[in-house]
Amino acid sequence: MIKTIFFDVDGTLVSHKTDSVPASTKRALELLRENGVKLVLATGRDMSQLNKLPVRDIKFDGYVTMNGQLCLDENGKELFGNPIDEVDTEKMIELIKEKRVPITTIGKEGPYINFVTDQVVAAQKAVSSKVAPIGKYHGEEVYQFIAYGDRNELKTLVDELPNCKLSWWNEYAVDIISKNGGKLAGIKKYLELQNQTLDDAMAFGDGENDLEMLKAVKVGVAMGNGEEHVKQIADYVTTDINKDGIYNASMHYKLI
CATH class of the missing domain: 3.30.1240.10 (Hypothetical Protein, Haloacid Dehalogenase-like Hydrolase; Chain: A; domain 2)
Structure with a gap:
């Protein structure tokens, strides 16, 4: 059973063709939350950048920021930090x-x-x-x-x-x-604090910095607009971000 889903931001939640989060993605997130699934961002961005993007208006249960270097709870309180040597x-x-x-x-x-x-x-x-x-x-x-x-x-x-x-x-x-960082490292730490494991997790991504997390979680979903080598390692390739990718994958796995 999937308890937590981790989402990359750029090209996964935010379309840079429209500079927005697609309406179908917002609806999927609402339904996932209603069904008790935790929603967590896993991004290379820091919070100051996220607060300038359309995702700022969406409620998340946690933030794995700066490629896992700094993890925060839903209120922005630090859960885990991994500064550079x-x-x-x-x-x-x-x-x-x-x-x-x-x-x-x-x-x-x-x-x-x-x-x-x-x-x-x-x-x-x-x-x-x-x-x-x-x-x-x-x-x-x-x-x-x-x-x-x-x-x-x-x-x-x-x-x-x-x-x-x-x-x-x-x-x-x-x-x-x-060297011991990365989205996967941050995800593992977040799940540990939630008394969950990688078998409880799903992730969506489209780029090179998503490879580790997509391979490690129970279900790794590549966006249809993602890089080819990302699609090759994914458990499932959904449609393009602008063609209801998040919604369609959530339906495919009967999460909504």
Whole structure:
């Protein structure tokens, strides 16, 4: 029996063709909640970004944010935090100061960036988001970095960060998180706190950073608009986000 469903945001709940949550998706979420299923976001975004998206008007039972780095309850209270290792943070701050690579730094207070390029603008536009404001590091805990640029060049960053890994979400952008992090790590922690297991969970996603969670939960659903390698590992491929994907999969599994 599915007790909790985890939802990616971009391309899964929010359509960037319409910059909205489809009406059928909203209806599916309402029916799932009425049937006692917990609804949790599992996203690479932080709360300051989520509060600017259409999902802000929907009630969720929890938030696995920044690719599992910071998990919150329905009221925004911290359940679990996994900041990036201090040594790796210091190395990234040096890169930021050198301005070799555009890098967004994200802590609990939200994101800021060191400088902006056309690739930064293009990547953020693809997910209907504004570029973070220019800012400086002041010693706060960092939960996620976002680096922008050529993919082959960015891949070398991980060689300098032994305690981190990369999570791609755009051809020009990659999230940098703790090596023991990721959406799946955050999901496991959330479920543990709910006295549930992965066998109680279902997940919806469309991109590379959804692969781990889709493979691990009881039922992993890929959106019809998702990347091909995501569809290949999913238990079920539903229709496009703009063609009632969430609603149709919920009906298929008799959850609504």
